[in-house]
Amino acid sequence: MKNGLLIDMDGVIYSGEQLIQGADRFINDLVKSDIPFAFMTNNSQRTSLEVVRKLKRLGITVETRHVYTSAMATGKFLGDQSPNGTAYVLGEGGLLTSLHENGITLVDSDPEFVVLGEGRNFTLEMVQRAVDMILAGAKFITTNRDPSPKKPGWNNLGIAATTAMIEEATGRKAFVTGKPSPVMMRSARKFLGLETAETTVIGDTMETDIQGGVQMGYKTILVLSGIASKEQLSYHAFKPDMITSSVDKIIFPLKWWK
Numbered sequence: 001m002k003n004g005l006l007i008d009m010d011g012v013i014y015s016g017e018q019l020i021q022g023a024d025r026f027i028n029d030l031v032k033s034d035i036p037f038a039f040m041t042n043n044s045q046r047t048s049l050e051v052v053r054k055l056k057r058l059g060i061t062v063e064t065r066h067v068y069t070s071a072m073a074t075g076k077f078l079g080d081q082s083p084n085g086t087a088y089v090l091g092e093g094g095l096l097t098s099l100h101e102n103g104i105t106l107v108d109s110d111p112e113f114v115v116l117g118e119g120r121n122f123t124l125e126m127v128q129r130a131v132d133m134i135l136a137g138a139k140f141i142t143t144n145r146d147p148s149p150k151k152p153g154w155n156n157l158g159i160a161a162t163t164a165m166i167e168e169a170t171g172r173k174a175f176v177t178g179k180p181s182p183v184m185m186r187s188a189r190k191f192l193g194l195e196t197a198e199t200t201v202i203g204d205t206m207e208t209d210i211q212g213g214v215q216m217g218y219k220t221i222l223v224l225s226g227i228a229s230k231e232q233l234s235y236h237a238f239k240p241d242m243i244t245s246s247v248d249k250i251i252f253p254l255k256w257w258k
Helices: 023-032 048-057 070-081 093-101 124-135 159-170 182-192 206-216 230-235
Strands: 004-007 037-041 067-069 086-090 113-116 139-142 199-203 219-223 242-244
Touching (some): 004 182, 037 182, 048 067, 067 070, 067 182, 086 093, 113 124, 139 159, 182 199, 206 219
Parallel strands (some): 004 037, 086 113, 199 219, 219 242
8 A cells, every 4th residue: 555645835834935944854754755645735825836846945956746736626627617717717727628628718708717816916996896706696706715814014905805805795615626625636636646544634724634634534634833733632522543743744654554
């Protein structure tokens, strides 16, 4: 049996533009040991190549086959649901590229889907157009519901806030394709060619990475280098299979690998 990893990025590999200590050694060991892995990120702005380039700047060398984003999950989902479908998109390069690659035509009127991703390049006028399209019958998709960090100077409103705004204006709930949605958790596993029992998720957030992994039957590792703390574990009805301070402390083979 082969075993592989789905690894969150922000809070696990880096924090903002700062590499988390030991993360480069951890990834280099995975590459040298030929352990299948993919960075699984909810950020839909960047293409996989842009993610690779950011990691390169931080001292980590990987290939695009090591990256799976919520944009990729969204593109595949819509391509499967509606081959040659149409979408009005509030989002940026990674999302636009993925939808195009999966045969979805981007339109400015009468779309089958309205798709929301992260971004700062759309206006309230564009949001209002999206609202009108949803009220006219378009299906509302959002790449994730990650909250804003609620810090002064944060460079965008946050996709959870934008999603909530459109839901309030339309009375329609968005269908979420990113973590912890089974849509992304399952397609990321298949992207690596793994079975359920072969998959381990590493993340720093109980509400996305760990919850998504638990719901899918994957093994989970919570790292405390990002958002989560040990004190928060009691808030949840589920728990990770392992807790560690950072990825640098993870020793392979994992105890549940056969």
